[in-house]
Each structure stands twice: as structure tokens, then as C-alpha cells.
Amino acid sequence: MNDGMNSGTSGQPLAGYERPTLKTIAYMTGLGITTVSRALKDAPDIGADTKERVRQVAQQIGYQPNRAGVRLRTGKTNVIALVLSVDEELMGFTTQMVFGITEVLSATQYHLVVTPHTHAKDPMIPIRYILDTGSADGVIISKMQPDDPRVRFMTERNMPFAAHGRTDMGIEHPYHDFDNEAYTYEAVKRLAQCGRKHIAVLLPARQFSYHDFARRGFDRGLREFGLTEFPLNGIISNDTPLDQIKEISRALMSGSDFPDGLVSISGTSTIAFVAGVEEAGKSIGKDIDLVSKQSADFLNWLRPEIHTMNEDIKLAGRELAKALLGRIEGKSPTVLQSLSQPVWSFRAPKFGK
Structure with missing residues (x-):
């Protein structure tokens, strides 16, 4: 459709023309301004065909809501803030998470803003900024701690949020998590099937919740399959710089006593360990046999001899977005919690040395 008024092929307003408004869309569709407004807000009393027609015209003419006006009228920003550690950028984690979230938000009035930070600094800094400035209607956080101050702070301030991970602090909150306990248990089982006896594990740093889950599954696997642990004594985790992981791996494997199996919680850490x-x-x-978690199939492409299980980060993004939207709508946190299971990669190698 070409209205000849104010849009180019990109769907953006042409220079020299006034910014498209709800009145513009109403004129082009023959609908009332109130109907157009409610259609763009996905109101349940507006028919699907009408919503689609309004959205198509809005996209073609490059309509964007006036965010300052929306905030003045409703007190809402129509913004969701995704607070991610810069460490999570490796191997496309951020990209996949953003894809999943935006798939859900695309059918709503909400837009996503990514707020990067580093856990080397106070993780509360970006949370305080968002709440103090009122710059978002909801927040998605990750790298959860068992007693996480961000959860307590946002709960006390009545800020809707969803967490990529669980806590252990007596506060019910929306979350989506990967079952790291099931992953490490199944990884130990696979190494036992390969005939391995002396197993090391490369865990997350101790301050994060998923360290405890992963440790629990690993220990259960050792007990049930009669294996022993080759202790790394806390000298490396999946947050250790990759060059240090490589050097520690080289030193371990150069000695007379070394592990014959490894369970790794991170694909990037696995690559560094393999190099050593x-x-x-x-x-x-x-x-040595290795079992590693991965969020994409890159390990199978590089080293098909590594046993791999997949964590679907795009799915996590979708589930987190749905949980946060549900919380914004006032749903109970207990119905906004989900857990995904590990899946063996199709290309995982067969058993045996």
C-alpha cells in the first residue's frame, strides 16, 4: 500500500513531512482514533482483522508512539529492560536471548532496551538506576544468586521483573531456568557409560545459584555410578579467564595423575580446556572424554568428539518475556515459573574410548 503521504519503502517517515500520528492512521483506515489506539494496544474487544490492518498501516507509514506523551498519560514507559552481564556476550548468548524476548514483545506495545553491566562491579547499580529514573515498566535479570539483593529490592519497590535463574531466599518471583542439576547428573552418567572413572567438573562461580544445582547433580551422579572426583579445588570456574583455564588444563594434563573425564557447564570454557x-x-x-553444555551447535562443528547437551537460550528469552508480561498484568509469581530440560545434541559421539 502506498498512501502517497509520508512514507518510503523502509516504513520510515520521509524528511520534510510531519510525524505520523494516530489521526493519520485513522484517516487512512477509515477507523476512529480511539479504535486505532486500542488496536495498537492489542485490546481484546478489537477484532484480529482490524488489529492487523491498523498495524500494517502503522508500519508502512513509520508510525511510532510519542513515548513522552504515553508516559504522561499512563505513567508507563512501554519499555522492558534486559540487564545482562557483559560476560554473557560470548558465543551469541545475548543475541539469542534478545531474539527470544523480541519474538514475544513484537505483538505488544513494549520495546526492549538492553542494559549491560559487569558483575565485577555492584550488580545493583543498573537496577537502582532503572527504578530511580522510572525508565522501564519491567526488568529481566540473570546471573542469579541464592540470596539476590536485586530480587529483594525490586520486590520491595513493586517493580515487575523476571529472573533467568532461581533464588533461595523465601521470595516467590517469576523465573525461567535451565535444569543444571539434571544436566550434570546426565553428563556423569554419559562419562560412566564411556568407561571413565576419575571425573573433574568445571562449575560456575560459587556465588551463583546454578553452581549449587550443578554441584548437586554432579555429586549424585558420582554416588550412583561409583565414580570418583578429580578435584579442581576451586582453582577454576566457568568465570575464570579463558587463557587461565587453558594454562591450568595444560598443567593438569601434563602430570602423571589427571582426570579421564570432564563435565563443563560452559561451551567457551570447554574450548579453553580442550586447548590445554x-x-x-x-x-x-x-x-579424556568431555561433556559440555552449549547454547549453539558450535562445539559439534569444531569437535564432534565432545559430548554435548543444548540449552535453548532463545526459548529462555521467550519464557522470560511471557513471565514478565504476566507479572505486569498482575498474575501471581507462582504461575510464572518454568524450567527447561537438557537435550543431547544430535551429533553427540557414541560411547566408548
């Missing part, structure tokens, strides 16, 4: 193994002159699948 091979610098020590050892071989994956012969001297």
Missing part, C-alpha cells in the same frame, strides 16, 4: 589438553599432548576421546 592438546597442548599437553593428550587427545579428546582417548585420554
Whole structure:
């Protein structure tokens, strides 16, 4: 459709023309301004065909709501803030998370703003800023701690939020999590099936909740399958710089006593560990078997001999967005909690040394 008024092929307003308004859309569709407004807000009393017609025209003419006006009228920003650690950018984590969230938000009036931060600094800083400035209607956070001050703060301030991970602090809140306990248990089981006996585990840093879940599943697997742990004694985690992981791996595998199996919680850490193994002159699948979690199939492409399970980060983004929207609508946190299970990669190698 070409209205000849104020849009180009990109759907953006042409220079020299006034900004499209609800009145513009109403004129082009023959609908009332109130109907147009409610259609764009996905009101339940507006028919699906009408909503689609209004959205198509809005997109073609480059309509964008006046956010300052919306905030003055409603007290809402129509913004969702995704607060992510810069450490999570590796291997497309952020990209997949954003894709999943925007898939859900695309059918709503909400827009996503990514707020980066580092856990080396106070993780409360971006949360306080968002709440003090009123710059978002809801927040998505990750890298959860068992007793997380962000959860307590936003709960006390009645800020809707959803967490990528669980806590253990007696506060019910929306979350989506990956079952790291099931993952590490199944990983140990796979290594036992490969005939491995002396297993190391590369865990998250101790301050994060998923460390405890992963540790629990690993220990249960060792007990049930009669294996022993090769202790790393806390010298490395999946938050250790990759060059240090490689050097520690090389030193371990160069000695006379080294693990014959490894469970890794992070694909990037696995790559660094493998580099150290091979610098020590050892071989994956012969001297040591590895099971690693991954969020994309890159490990299978690079090293098909590594056993891998997938964590669907795009699914996590979708579930977090749905949980946060539900919380904004006033739903109970207890019905806004979900847990995804690990799935073996199709290309995982067969058992045996």
C-alpha cells in the first residue's frame, strides 16, 4: 500500500513531512482514533482483522508512539529492560536471548532496551538506576544468586521483573531456568557409560545459584555410578579467564595423575580446556572424554568428539518475556515459573574410548 503521504519503502517517515500520528492512521483506515489506539494496544474487544490492518498501516507509514506523551498519560514507559552481564556476550548468548524476548514483545506495545553491566562491579547499580529514573515498566535479570539483593529490592519497590535463574531466599518471583542439576547428573552418567572413572567438573562461580544445582547433580551422579572426583579445588570456574583455564588444563594434563573425564557447564570454557589438553599432548576421546553444555551447535562443528547437551537460550528469552508480561498484568509469581530440560545434541559421539 502506498498512501502517497509520508512514507518510503523502509516504513520510515520521509524528511520534510510531519510525524505520523494516530489521526493519520485513522484517516487512512477509515477507523476512529480511539479504535486505532486500542488496536495498537492489542485490546481484546478489537477484532484480529482490524488489529492487523491498523498495524500494517502503522508500519508502512513509520508510525511510532510519542513515548513522552504515553508516559504522561499512563505513567508507563512501554519499555522492558534486559540487564545482562557483559560476560554473557560470548558465543551469541545475548543475541539469542534478545531474539527470544523480541519474538514475544513484537505483538505488544513494549520495546526492549538492553542494559549491560559487569558483575565485577555492584550488580545493583543498573537496577537502582532503572527504578530511580522510572525508565522501564519491567526488568529481566540473570546471573542469579541464592540470596539476590536485586530480587529483594525490586520486590520491595513493586517493580515487575523476571529472573533467568532461581533464588533461595523465601521470595516467590517469576523465573525461567535451565535444569543444571539434571544436566550434570546426565553428563556423569554419559562419562560412566564411556568407561571413565576419575571425573573433574568445571562449575560456575560459587556465588551463583546454578553452581549449587550443578554441584548437586554432579555429586549424585558420582554416588550412583561409583565414580570418583578429580578435584579442581576451586582453582577454576566457568568465570575464570579463558587463557587461565587453558594454562591450568595444560598443567593438569601434563602430570602423571589427571582426570579421564570432564563435565563443563560452559561451551567457551570447554574450548579453553580442550586447548590445554592438546597442548599437553593428550587427545579428546582417548585420554579424556568431555561433556559440555552449549547454547549453539558450535562445539559439534569444531569437535564432534565432545559430548554435548543444548540449552535453548532463545526459548529462555521467550519464557522470560511471557513471565514478565504476566507479572505486569498482575498474575501471581507462582504461575510464572518454568524450567527447561537438557537435550543431547544430535551429533553427540557414541560411547566408548
